[in-house]
Amino acid sequence: MRKLIFLTGFIFCAMVAVAQESVTGLVTNSENEPLIGAHIINLNNIDHSAVTDETGKFILIKFQETDTLLIKYIGYQERLYIPKEMDALNIQLTREQRVLREVSVKAVPMGAEVFAMEKLKPLDIYLNPASKADPLVAVNTTASSTTKDENAAVSFRGATANQTAYFINGVPLKNPVKYTQLNNTGTLSIFNTDFLRDVTIFPGNPPLEYGQSTSGAIILEMADRFPKYQQHSLSLSLANLGYSFRNQLNNDSHVGVFTNFQFNELLQFTNPRGLEDINSFRSNDLGVLLVKHSAFGSFKFFQYGLMDSYNFAFNHPSYKGEFVQSSVRSISTLKWVYDLSDFTFSLIAGNSYNQNNFEFGNLDYDDENLSPYLAGHVIQEGTSHISKIGYSYWGRENHFDGQYPLYDFALSPENPSDELSYTASSNIHEVYGYHRHSFGNTALGGGVRVGMLKNAQNEISYQLQFSQQLNKKLKLKLAAGKYYQNRIAEETEADEFITSFQQSIDIEYDARKLAFTQSFYRNAFDHKNVIGSETSVNFRFSRKLQVNQNLSLLDNDNSFDWFSRSTIDWKFLPSWSFSAILQFFKGQRYQMITSSTYSEQLDVYSPIYENGSSHFRPYRNISVSISKLMQLGDRLSSVWFFSLNNALDFKNTRDLEYNFNYNYYSKNYLSRRGIYFGVVLNQIFEPK
Template sequence: MSSIYAQITISGKVVSIEGVLPGAHLWKKSNYKINDVTDADGFFRISGLKRGDTIICSFIGFKEYSFKIDSSKDNMLIEMQSFSQQLEIVEAKASVLGAENFAFEKIKPLDIYKNPNSKADALVAITTQMSSTTKDENAAVAFRGASPQQTGYFLNGVPVKNPVKYAQLTNTGTLSIFNTDFLKSATVFPGNPPIEYGQATSGTVVLELADRFPEYWQHTASISMANVGYSSRGQVGEKSHLGLFANYQFDRVLKNVNSVNFQDINSFNALEGGILFTTHQSWGSVKFYKYGLNDSYNFNFEHPSYQDGFLQDSERSLTTLQWIQNFGNWQASIVAGNSFNKKQFQFGNMNYNTSNTDPYAATNLTYSNQGDVFKSGYAYWGQNSWIVGSVPTLNYALAPDHPSVKIDMDDHLESHELYVYGRKKWRNQAFGSGVRTAFMPESNKQLWSYQFNYLLDITQNLKIKAGHGKYYQTRIDTERQIIQQAQTSLDLDFKGKRWAIHQSFFRNHGDYAITGSESRVSIFLRRKFQLDQSTSFYNQEGEWEWFARTFIKYNPLKDWTLNASFQAFKGNTYRLVSSVIYLSDLDVYAPTERSSIQFFSPYANISIGASKLFQFSNKLNGLIFINVSNVFDFKNENSITYDFDYSAYDHNLLTRRSLYAGIIFNFVND
């Protein structure tokens, strides 16, 4: 009789097809006080149970799961099923990425939220990867020593240029223009960008938004020292899904709390919103996304000839439309979109506007069967640029009364592109190759890209990837640019039970020659501790550059996560003015000669943070977080500012020590 009433303890992990579920709530049906919430790795433990008790497991957006207790159990595996998985009336068609096997990493939204340095932003999460060589603390990803402009970004198959906001210059809050709540995945190619997308010569980030949302409506509200945001997503009808979000980023609280860090920033704010609609019909799946942004940034700019606030305003919109239909092993897709960006710059005798539109349309035909893929298609990309206003006549005379010149310029660049790509899987190997060509009618130029990939699974835990290709990219910045680059890379992945090693070697040659290596070691000690250490070295134009990153995550108590990060890299370059000439008619000094390239002191940043998951009920949970960036207030130099006659200069610094905190609520309604 005593055994019937013996105390029972159960433990295990809660997962879904997307991975582990931190913050899932488990409780005894007859006594809500006997409960637990899964930690950052999805683990739970509940004591004080008896045989016959019913346990209920709940997580926002997933169907409740219940089971009866008959005895103590360890290492239980509870697989939650999302409401969207229940809806099988019409199959959702997902775009096939032919080169996916050769990607460096595929990041899910859960990976982004669990990354302590990502600030819940997809691109910021990517900048923490070992292949990122971003040096200015923003969300524009630079890969393996190349310029951030050489990276290609594609959202739902549509190219996006410069996917960051002006407010990102504060290095706080949501930085890029992508909403993580709506994200399905971010696939990262730090080298050998997929030929099926093109228009990238360094790496490519392929972002796909969600195909569908749960049957129950999900709501997320966020409040931090820099933003207030809200998103809502769910099902409308039996075959369609809708998501809406809005976010306002402000400066008052952040500036008051971190006055030293933001002493040179007069103001910043951003208002953004978006809508995502998907529907899955017998004639195909359609995904429509519309995004809008108003962005303003005003900072103190000290030039030898003039000092005042430098104002940057931006209006932006992004539209993507995607149609996909499957015919057995074949898939047809059409994507279309347009990116619009209008910017205004005001400082001294500078006052001008730039406008850009980038219409895009593509059609793709794909065959896939048991790992084999054949893909071909056509794409049109138009790039249109306008500049109107006045700019300084002399780059060393910027005061309002100094001479300026009126400008009214426009430029247009279009390309018609064809590509073919194939991937063949044979036992434990995969081979991929493709070719892409672009015809530019204005200049009557023909550009070519080609690519070869190879993947070998030596064992279940050891993989080798190799790639080689030549790539092109066309841009309109201040003038037309055609960048051509060839790349060769070798990547090795070796995984153990509680550790993983990644080693890369790469060579980029063409317009920009770079040779280097990347190493990463990850260690996992049970569910309490994780260490990630990466280093990279590369040589560019005879100069060696290096990066080092250390990330530590520790779970001391249930629902608590502590994290620390250390990042260091070789300082940025600069040139000093060695001689000047005084111009009496303008009362300014003109620099005439500059010294050879010099390097600032190495960059160093140690940051710490803490977060706690909480659950009020089976329909309401959340996350509270706090982060201190640059704890030791390292003076990381980014540029220099001269006095009026160039006889002395000061260092301009990147992020000083700053505090950032916020809270996120997630809830559902029937």
């Protein structure tokens, strides 16, 4: 505790606030005409941004002499503005000098977008007090999330994480999580929020424009443009050193690069008790985004690579030693979009590759996966409707080579193992059609998707969606459908379809001080029938203080489950932010071992489980963070952050660890109390 108090005091003392005042300004065009509704964004204090009135004037409160402004107005070039003095600011914008037909930025319209539960912009993710600036962690704080193991992979509405579909630039991904995290569950995703355009969330009834989900879908789209100024960012924390670069090469070409190196030494030194089982971890990743807009359409290319390794102490009744895992991953996406009058054409190609190695006792194997993807879409969009048809091919190949234990209770290197080497593949062709029509405040949508496997087995998905804007504040959504997901069965190495039937009712209320969402749903899958209720309430007490409360209740085949998440975001001082998240949910299910039998041949004990199962005590976690925005120069700013995870050090049981003959056990816990702090430096260069 003394160390914690010292570090907290050190960080607080290192952050010094400067004097602030209000300033007025005027935004005009090159003809000195006032621009109404122009956005003046204070990059150093976003909460104190402004919008011009009917005379083009604005007022910025709590303005600092070193603040940097970003001015945006439709049809005009963005301008980065650094005031030279504190008098009235007169800012002039220049019209975009480009032929819209030749360089228009065209995204593939999403037909089911109006039926989505939520759409997140990068700023929404950064301002989420529990997101860790990670998009999937932000999704896991919503009422629809029923994730129980602190994993960034999202479980929606009582389903498993592998039933959720993830798409990046239209390309499906099966494993979007980094596994080099401290609790071996993958607490961060592979996505860099700086490079995202938006994240669209469907916790249920996923859009058949994408498919391959029996639960929900998360659609991530990379940015189409970057601002006209050059930005360099450097992040340094107890476990990470990162760098990112974004720049507009010209009016129609954009480039972005990010890289991160993760390590364990400093974090373990600062948090010795909670990380005593970690021997080492390393992670290196690199991402490149290239965007080009031309008369021949918009091209977007994204390449991501990750290498990581993780070594931790693992105790099993039959053997205690080091569990070593390593992986290499590569993700490539290429997207072309062409706009022709009311029609939009797009082609999407991608490939996902990963190779994993696992070693422990008599376990030693390599697992290699390759997933090429190709899709084409034709979209016709009118003032009140959108129609989409498309085709996709998704190939998957899995190669397994190595040895694995012959008995799951005998893991010593001397215990028998079995050699296994096989290659399994899956190739699915899909065609779909989707249509949505709007009638005033009412929208009606529906779609069909057909999947065809190489063994001539076919499956069909279908859905109907309804949305009604009852008044300015109240909205009703209804949806129902059947959905499938194609998998390679591990036992038979053959293709199989998993299906689900879903129905949902969503009621949304949004007022100035209060936002409220109430959902009821049913999801029948894998011989299970999940019925649930989700409630989300957002209290906007002021621009400085917001509180969000999520509560999820569900009945999973007569097994009652519940989740409660509360988040607090409080800007208690200028450029200071405090956030907290309080999470509580029903503990994990487990099965006790009551006795064991001794095997003379193997010289180990085998467990005997009790009938039925029990639950660990409820999960509890209260985490807080504090951040401070500090200007270090005309074009250099910094964000300092400090977080305290599991502040009250609740012991949330992950599993039970037994001794050699199973007559004694101890508990393994999820994340214990831990401190984390660091700084992000942002350097910008305005074009000449």
